[in-house]
Amino acid sequence: MAEITAQLVKELRERSGAGMMDCKKALGETQGDMDAAIDWLRTKGLAAAAKKAGRIAAEGLVGVAAQGTKAVIVEVNAETDFVARNDSFQDFVRKVAELGLAQGGDLAKTAGAAFPGTGRTVQDELAHRVATIGENMSLRRMAQVSVTQGAVATYIHSATAPGLGRIGVLVGLESTADAAKLVELGRQIAMHIAATNPLALTPAELDPAVVERERSVLVEQAKESGKPANIIEKMVEGRIRKFYEEVVLTEQVFVIDGETRVGKVVEGAAKTLGAPVRITGFIRYALGEGIEKQQTDFAAEVAATVR
Numbered sequence: 001m002a003e004i005t006a007q008l009v010k011e012l013r014e015r016s017g018a019g020m021m022d023c024k025k026a027l028g029e030t031q032g033d034m035d036a037a038i039d040w041l042r043t044k045g046l047a048a049a050a051k052k053a054g055r056i057a058a059e060g061l062v063g064v065a066a067q068g069t070k071a072v073i074v075e076v077n078a079e080t081d082f083v084a085r086n087d088s089f090q091d092f093v094r095k096v097a098e099l100g101l102a103q104g105g106d107l108a109k110t111a112g113a114a115f116p117g118t119g120r121t122v123q124d125e126l127a128h129r130v131a132t133i134g135e136n137m138s139l140r141r142m143a144q145v146s147v148t149q150g151a152v153a154t155y156i157h158s159a160t161a162p163g164l165g166r167i168g169v170l171v172g173l174e175s176t177a178d179a180a181k182l183v184e185l186g187r188q189i190a191m192h193i194a195a196t197n198p199l200a201l202t203p204a205e206l207d208p209a210v211v212e213r214e215r216s217v218l219v220e221q222a223k224e225s226g227k228p229a230n231i232i233e234k235m236v237e238g239r240i241r242k243f244y245e246e247v248v249l250t251e252q253v254f255v256i257d258g259e260t261r262v263g264k265v266v267e268g269a270a271k272t273l274g275a276p277v278r279i280t281g282f283i284r285y286a287l288g289e290g291i292e293k294q295q296t297d298f299a300a301e302v303a304a305t306v307r
Contacts, residue, residue: 004032016041022127058288060084060137062168064154065097070146071154071170072100074110075285076126079135089137090161092129096122096139097163105144143283145170150277151179153186157194166287169193172280177273185269185277188256189249193284198249201279206248214243249282 004027012023012034018041030036060077061084076093083089095116103109115125123139130137145152150173156165169190173182200206218239222232244251250263260268270277 004028008032008034012037012041058291060140060287061090061093061160061164062156062166062285062287063093063097063164064156064168064170065094065101065163066152066154067101069148069150069152070101070144071152072097072105072142072144073154073168073170073283073285074100074107074142075140075287076137077140077288077291078137083133083135083137085160089129090164092125093164094161100142100144105142107139107142110142111139141285143170143285145172145281145283147172147174147280150175150177150280151182151186153183153190155187155190155194157191167194168285170283172282173277174280175270175273175275175277177270177275177277181273182277185266189262189265189279190282192252192255192262193249193282195255196249196252197284197286198252198282199247201249201281203244203248203251206244210247211240211243215240218243249279 004024008027009020009023012018012027013020015034016023016026016038018026022041023037026037026040027034030040058077059079059081060075062073062075064071064073066072074093074097076089076096078084078089096110099113099115099122100106100110103113111123112121114120115122118125118128120128126137126139153171153173154163155169155171156163157167157169159165171186171190171193173186175182199210215236218236219232222235222239225232225235227235245261246252250261250266252262254260254262254265257265266277266279
């Protein structure tokens with residue numbers, strides 16, 4: 001048996017286009033035989049999947065799953081919305097979200113977990129589907145929100161199917177109040193988050209670099225007024241407070257009533273429910289955010305195909 005060296009793994013990666021761990025496993029399964037390892041990857045659908053891995057996958061679905069005092073959100077990408085509307089793909093995303101609950105929202109652990117009824121891991125099942133469907137797909141990200149006592153509410157905006165859509169939100173509420181009523185409150189807050197996309201829960205949790213960048217812009221704007229330095233300072237502080245109202249959840253005006261700040265809404269709910277209520281955190285996923293989508297000229301593409 002040939003020694004499975006880093007150089008051997010690197011060579012197999014270059015020849016097959018498969019991932020490093022898949023190449024290492026293939027060489028181990030075939031006693032270091034390069035050609036046999038390539039065939040092994042092909043039978044698993046991994047070499048075929050790798051050929052498609054360079055294509056941009058910015059469509060797909062965001063899925064949520066909840067159980068008791070914890071909930072998970074996951075984004076699985078595909079190249080086209082056509083695949084995302086497929087029942088089989090939707091079932092895959094739904095099951096991945098459910099498996100994520102058992103793995104504490106850990107993406108790597110979930111990818112390595114057994115996918116029900118297949119004898120494959122989640123990652124291998126995804127690769128199998130890529131090879132079968134002929135379209136690049138990726139298990140992009142996952143997160144969990146949990147509370148010690150209370151509820152975690154989930155919300156999917158414009159749901160494609162139950163628990164699946166293009167924007168998903170989780171909100172954790174710590175409280176001893178009735179769980180069903182907390183979920184109702186949490187769902188309304190989640191709807192607000194889906195609409196406003198806040199950057200942080202409180203001013204203290206906002207990234208200092210974001211605040212400093214905003215402050216620098218506001219200082220330069222205020223200087224153009226020609227006012228004294230002490231007045232400029234007050235102007236900037238007032239505008240920073242306004243900035244918080246735009247990007248911090250507790251400072252935002254609640255979209256449900258259009259007049260009360262979210263922090264005050266939670267305080268009011270605590271009085272109604274008869275127990276303190278605290279938002280512990282939130283997660284908002286919008287499908288494809290941060291992925292640079294490839295722009296194509298369809299007419300030019302057809303012309304090139306004809307040529």
